[in-house]
Amino acid sequence: MSETKTTLTDAVHDLLRKAIIEQALKPGMRLPEDTVGEQFGVSRTIVRHALVRLEHEGLVVTRRNRGAFVAEPSRDEAQHVFEVRRCLENDVIRLLCERMPGSGYDRLEAHVRQEEAVKGKDGPVSIRLAGEFHVLLAELTGNPVLTRYVSEVVLRCSLIMSLYARSHSSDCAVDEHSQVIAAIRAGDAQRAIEIMEHHLGAVAGRAALSAQPDSIQSILSHYGKELAQ
Amino acid sequence: MSETKTTLTDAVHDLLRKAIIEQALKPGMRLPEDTVGEQFGVSRTIVRHALVRLEHEGLVVTRRNRGAFVAEPSRDEAQHVFEVRRCLENDVIRLLCERMPGSGYDRLEAHVRQEEAVKGKDGPVSIRLAGEFHVLLAELTGNPVLTRYVSEVVLRCSLIMSLYARSHSSDCAVDEHSQVIAAIRAGDAQRAIEIMEHHLGAVAGRAALSAQPDSIQSILSHYGKELAQ
DNA sequence: CGCAAGCAAATTGTATCCAATTGACCACCA
DNA sequence: TGGTGGTCAATTGGATACAATTTGCTTGCG
Numbered sequence: 001m002s003e004t005k006t007t008l009t010d011a012v013h014d015l016l017r018k019a020i021i022e023q024a025l026k027p028g029m030r031l032p033e034d035t036v037g038e039q040f041g042v043s044r045t046i047v048r049h050a051l052v053r054l055e056h057e058g059l060v061v062t063r064r065n066r067g068a069f070v071a072e073p074s075r076d077e078a079q080h081v082f083e084v085r086r087c088l089e090n091d092v093i094r095l096l097c098e099r100m101p102g103s104g105y106d107r108l109e110a111h112v113r114q115e116e117a118v119k120g121k122d123g124p125v126s127i128r129l130a131g132e133f134h135v136l137l138a139e140l141t142g143n144p145v146l147t148r149y150v151s152e153v154v155l156r157c158s159l160i161m162s163l164y165a166r167s168h169s170s171d172c173a174v175d176e177h178s179q180v181i182a183a184i185r186a187g188d189a190q191r192a193i194e195i196m197e198h199h200l201g202a203v204a205g206r207a208a209l210s211a212q213p214d215s216i217q218s219i220l221s222h223y224g225k226e227l228a229q
Numbered sequence: 230m231s232e233t234k235t236t237l238t239d240a241v242h243d244l245l246r247k248a249i250i251e252q253a254l255k256p257g258m259r260l261p262e263d264t265v266g267e268q269f270g271v272s273r274t275i276v277r278h279a280l281v282r283l284e285h286e287g288l289v290v291t292r293r294n295r296g297a298f299v300a301e302p303s304r305d306e307a308q309h310v311f312e313v314r315r316c317l318e319n320d321v322i323r324l325l326c327e328r329m330p331g332s333g334y335d336r337l338e339a340h341v342r343q344e345e346a347v348k349g350k351d352g353p354v355s356i357r358l359a360g361e362f363h364v365l366l367a368e369l370t371g372n373p374v375l376t377r378y379v380s381e382v383v384l385r386c387s388l389i390m391s392l393y394a395r396s397h398s399s400d401c402a403v404d405e406h407s408q409v410i411a412a413i414r415a416g417d418a419q420r421a422i423e424i425m426e427h428h429l430g431a432v433a434g435r436a437a438l439s440a441q442p443d444s445i446q447s448i449l450s451h452y453g454k455e456l457a458q
Numbered sequence: 459c460g461c462a463a464g465c466a467a468a469t470t471g472t473a474t475c476c477a478a479t480t481g482a483c484c485a486c487c488a
Numbered sequence: 489t490g491g492t493g494g495t496c497a498a499t500t501g502g503a504t505a506c507a508a509t510t511t512g513c514t515t516g517c518g
Contacts, residue, residue, distance in 0.1 A: 007293065007501070007502095008501080008502075009501090009502095032468090032469065032470090033469075033470070034469080034470095042502080042503090043502065043503045043504075044470090044503085044504090045274075045501085045502060045503065045504090046501090046502070046503090048278070048470090048471095049277075049278070049281055052278055052281055052282060053281065053285060056282065056285050058374070062470095064236065064470085064471095064509090064510090065469075065470055065471075065508085065509050065510055066469085066470080066509095066510070066511090067469065067470065077373075077374070080372040080373060080374040080375065081374050083320075083324075083372055083374075083375065084317075084320075084372065084374045084375050084378065087316060087317065087320035087375075088313075088316065088317075091312075091313075091316035095312075143309045143312055143313065144306075144309060145287070145306070145309040145310050145312070145313045145382075146309065146312065146313050146316075149313065149378060153374075236471070236472095237471080237472075238471090238472095261498090261499070261500090262499080262500070263499080263500095271472080271473090272472065272473045272474075273473085273474090273500090274471090274472060274473065274474090275471090275472070275473090277500090277501095291500095293479085293480090293500085293501090294478085294479045294480055294499075294500055294501075295479095295480070295481090295499085295500080296499065296500065297500095
């Protein structure tokens with residue numbers, strides 16, 4: 001366990017991801033390989049590998065010979081991500097109602113307490129914790145594959161919310177988290193799923209409903225395809 | 230559209246993936262970077278990037294300073310992949326019952342016809358087509374995120390089946406594919422999901438039930454962790 | 459004054475090169 | 489004989505160097 005699994009690539013990968021999620025790197029921002037590289041004191045090779053992974057995760061997009069950019073999910077993409085997220089998280093709930101591990105509730109409640117602790121002061125930490133609650137749920141299913149996918153969509157949702165949401169402070173209402181836990185504990189999968197649906201719906205809603213007819217670039221990008229090049 | 234999106238990395242990536250799925254590269258086989266590189270006539274850098282992606286997709290695993298190997302999913306892992314696959318594919322069905330695009334049935338039926346054409350002569354092509362049917366279903370939802378995930382788990386399932394299944398010829402019963410289409414066309418989501426569950430259950434079953442108490446290395450690998458190094 | 463061609467800077471795509479870690483083989487010793 | 493330590497080959501981790509492509513600007517012409 002003590003083996004330092006962190007190859008440099010992993011480190012850069014994590015750092016960039018965190019920076020993106022915390023909005024230090026804003027959507028659309030360019031990520032030149034050597035700039036990032038010298039910033040972290042590593043060579044382009046490393047940065048490149050990290051960027052490849054991030055692209056796979058949907059947090060950055062790369063254009064041929066143009067470089068990497070922090071992803072700017074369109075509303076359509078956002079819709080798609082949320083759709084998958086609902087599907088996955090519903091299944092998480094369903095599985096947890098069948099097989100919640102022993103220490104599960106303790107860990108969940110500990111997490112919620114942590115969320116409540118930083119409730120007032122919003123900001124990066126609260127956003128991160130909100131996401132991690134959902135990842136923790138996935139982890140408790142004991143299914144690493146499911147966990148990875150949930151993790152990915154949650155991260156993308158964070159990015160999406162940073163683009164489209166009006167207010168971040170209440171992205172994940174902590175009490176809804178508690179309600180989900182309670183419903184699972186009661187073994188009431190149906191209700192837990194309903195709460196989760198409502199929970200995610202609310203989050204997605206804050207993004208979708210703020211649909212001032214899309215920012216100009218978003219609209220134009222839609223038409224721009226036709227005259228690309 | 231004509232832009233040759235294929236950077237060399239993409240090409241190698243695709244080639245390796247295809248080779249793995251078609252079992253030209255068998256699970257557990259080593260993939261030394263320079264060997265692969267000189268085989269394809271590219272440098273290690275390229276192979277490296279391709280391997281990073283394949284690892285992300287779960288088709289290869291890499292051990293620090295040891296290199297890359299074609300993944301050998303344990304039965305546990307296999308279980309996890311199938312669990313996620315069922316979740317995702319059920320959602321695909323559900324979505325398609327709501328919004329099947331106009332040309333959808335044509336494309337599906339064309340595909341099934343293709344499958345029937347090569348039905349007798351099993352082999353790589355039939356395996357590939359069977360997988361692509363499920364990917365095609367996902368594509369028809371119009372959700373690229375969902376499509377990518379389905380695509381990934383389907384590929385991993387192909388790998389898994391190549392490890393654990395006794396007979397490949399009937400991995401995906403073509404008539405079950407037809408039944409799914411029919412159920413969706415009837416708008417009967419419940420029935421379509423049932424068929425799909427049964428369909429996937431049968432596939433997974435062929436793997437899981439052949440559970441001669443696991444090959445020796447599989448068992449030992451379970452205990453081996455403790456004395457790893 | 460607007461537009462097109464062309465040039466220069468910047469950045470990615472790819473290859474090669476060095477260093478560090480690993481695993482294996484072999485000799486040596488209790 | 490079994491275990492231990494050391495040296496060596498092999499292979500990856502990482503950095504640097506070169507080539508190709510794109511971009512934006514400049515310049516010249518209509």
